[in-house]
Amino acid sequence: MLKIGEGSYVLLFHTPRKKWLAKVTPDKKMHTHLGIVDVGATIGMEYGSVIRTTEGKVIFLIEPTTHDFIMKSERKTQIVYPKDLGFIAARTGMKNGSKVLEIGTGSAAAATFFASIVKPEGRIHTYDVNPDFMEIAKRNLEKAGMADYVTMNRHDPHEGVDVREADVAIVDLGDPWTVIDQVHDALKGSGAFVAICPTMNQIEKTATELKKGGFVDIESIELFIRVMEAREGMTRPSMRMIGHTTYLVFARKVQKKAEAPVEEEEAGEQEE
């Protein structure tokens, strides 16, 4: 049975929207609008146990996962959400051992998730030019225990990146089409390209440039997540919904000089 130790983290869970991530130290008390939580008293308890606030409200002691660290991460930028992160991993075949190039570290939500998959032999090589973001990213990676599997580079990726033979490259820039050549150099043959594009104009430009630059299997998609209210005799979708996070553009590197005639029948095709 895994017990809560000094220095570990615990997710203090009341309801899906009322939960707090805390580092456990002996004398810590957390003040919430549901009363005070005696965080120190959880030392030695099992995850999954229940305590109460000073006002008698129930708090479940949850062991935080990578998902919880990401959702509670410090951020100055829009993060990539779990639905998109998960699909990037599944669609590119990212796995234990993968070498991953990331352009645009942001607050490292994506790097945290990808590191959790590729570690311990794989590695995330991430690039950003903003020193403030890099500081936040570093703190978030350390908190989630993923800092050892991520190499952070403060360097403009437009000038080229040092990575070679990468399995997957993820570009999270406002103008992903400007680094397509650099990514082509960094990927292994048939390696996977992904761009994170909030607007339709970005997917249009990115897909157009990929076609010219030695990539095939170019696919742009969007994922929606819909929360369902599952209640006995009155199940329905939630009235609230996030309308949009981002589009994703996927492609695979091939020989640059290869003639890749766009064939008639390609238009409108999609795998089913």
Place this chain on the structure above:
Amino acid sequence: MLKIGEGSYVLLFHTPRKKWLAKVTPDKKMHTHLGIVDVGATIGMEYGSVIRTTEGKVIFLIEPTTHDFIMKSERKTQIVYPKDLGFIAARTGMKNGSKVLEIGTGSAAAATFFASIVKPEGRIHTYDVNPDFMEIAKRNLEKAGMADYVTMNRHDPHEGVDVREADVAIVDLGDPWTVIDQVHDALKGSGAFVAICPTMNQIEKTATELKKGGFVDIESIELFIRVMEAREGMTRPSMRMIGHTTYLVFARKVQKKAEAPVEEEEAGEQEE
């Protein structure tokens, strides 16, 4: 540079809908409606290279990923699709080293993907009662190189499972609510539960039983994937779309005897 070797697999890619997965052997020829592909001749070539069929059609040599193995897997059942697999991994925090219980092996699409993430220290323990499915599952896992990280059990999970302290449990049965107790026993404290439920009736029953059986943070969701046609000056969503694959129900194990009063404000809440 990774070269195509004898005995390895190659994805012969013409367009997104015209592609074939082949095992490479010296004399192999593949007959397609685009002409014959000389598969044996690819030995020693780099992935990402281009060859031509006897009719002069372009074929790109792509190194198959876990995604490709899953999409081209042998199957007698509906598989869980990458959008859902990726979100299960991201939402549960599944990662390298995780111990995963799966009830309902099917054709092992899910086990293949989860094994690719948790290996080499982690492990998938999967249960099914259908010997035909188990045979197909085994072949699919071997092809994708994941058989060493999956323990297959032909055993009725309603009679209990041997797994204990699992990080994540995935239930892919028609009646997931019938194994909630068994899954509670198998999970570690605050471990993650997931049920794959194509119908609304299933999510309703599953969520209702989870509330009674020592689980919190119960959330039912659905993911849609929408393909975008990104073309210069005429970008729009694809006219074709898969309308539904499955709902997913998530929860976390807590102490069974814990009073978990459903509080007023919980109704209709969701994290944003």
Place this chain on the structure above:
Amino acid sequence: MLKIGEGSYVLLFHTPRKKWLAKVTPDKKMHTHLGIVDVGATIGMEYGSVIRTTEGKVIFLIEPTTHDFIMKSERKTQIVYPKDLGFIAARTGMKNGSKVLEIGTGSAAAATFFASIVKPEGRIHTYDVNPDFMEIAKRNLEKAGMADYVTMNRHDPHEGVDVREADVAIVDLGDPWTVIDQVHDALKGSGAFVAICPTMNQIEKTATELKKGGFVDIESIELFIRVMEAREGMTRPSMRMIGHTTYLVFARKVQKKAEAPVEEEEAGEQEE
């Protein structure tokens, strides 16, 4: 040129979320957080003109449509939204001259819209048992100029309705399956049935009972509306979205005794 007259209505439009519906009287001033609007001064101006608040903010003078009256209506219940109202009209073929039965008047948003289509020869016959709703409904219909085309009945429709040979019947009750016989009596041969059902349990029960009760062409659907942010070089869907309003069940009345064997090929079919 249509000029604003005393006693008419004007929509004072600043932005899509800042707009007010006002009845025009000579001395009326409207106090808003954008300053005071001199409503009386609009008498004799043309719709489409611009005035300014005392704080210099622009206000466009818009002639309110049925849509504006509905969106600004007084309400104690959830209204049926324009996306659903429009589809009901289009799917049932409701048109000028139609005789419409409505069970569940609510605040008359639906009756207002339907009356605007069927008038002057057509008519809406609406039933509700709640006198408070009937009062609100009456005020809303009068404001929108539709009261003359709607017959309001305070009467429990479970006891039968007086309407016969109706072209369309719309049921907006929590348990639409309880009035299927009454609606069958009220509709003309092959007349259209519509139920407004927020939950999936309701569509399941309604569709099941319709099959037994002399109806064919039973179809359950849901409409989503997605707002797009169309801006030069950065077009994307809005981050905000209403996740769900209601499902709609459609059917057509046929002879009750008719054997209507559910044929094999009907399963899963839909028109394309």
Place this chain on the structure above:
Amino acid sequence: MLKIGEGSYVLLFHTPRKKWLAKVTPDKKMHTHLGIVDVGATIGMEYGSVIRTTEGKVIFLIEPTTHDFIMKSERKTQIVYPKDLGFIAARTGMKNGSKVLEIGTGSAAAATFFASIVKPEGRIHTYDVNPDFMEIAKRNLEKAGMADYVTMNRHDPHEGVDVREADVAIVDLGDPWTVIDQVHDALKGSGAFVAICPTMNQIEKTATELKKGGFVDIESIELFIRVMEAREGMTRPSMRMIGHTTYLVFARKVQKKAEAPVEEEEAGEQEE
């Protein structure tokens, strides 16, 4: 009771995907893969009755509505679908008596529906330059009984239109932004503009030009329709779905010279 007469139309309905629209004449037989239907024998029967094919298959006699005429219309172009037609009517407040300008007649699916609403006092003024489309449009309008309420103009709308004081203008051209001035002239003050735009590039250009050209309340939206399989104990969305038909852009005419400063808070706003 409405009886089927000689010269009227009947929808021969077997299942939602197997149905035929027929004009009733005394000796007519219709050959289908379900057997021969004796159409002539339906004369004098009531709508809603049942007959059988020569192979004993059930056929329901349905009175066709405007919806049925539209879905079974002759066409050489993509039609505007009922979900979009209904929302256009509901969102613009189109109603009995409205004067409607339509630019781009196509096969008159839209004109048929709009005429069914605005008749008998209202009128649709539709423009197209393609004589082939005009012929098809005329036949479709006559079949649905709406030809008397539609004025067809074979004339290039870029050169201006004769209509003035229109309540609603609908533009279904590939480049709707090229007729914004002409539509501004044709609309009454605060009249409603609608453009039918399949691509995001079209909504971007149209919205941008509307902002410059004397329009406010500019909103771009998309509607999805999702078919539900409502079956006892196994209700779920249909696996099949139409992914996209069109975007719609709405706006309202105001004084052209009016300064309409885009205010900060307008960004990202939408009515809720």
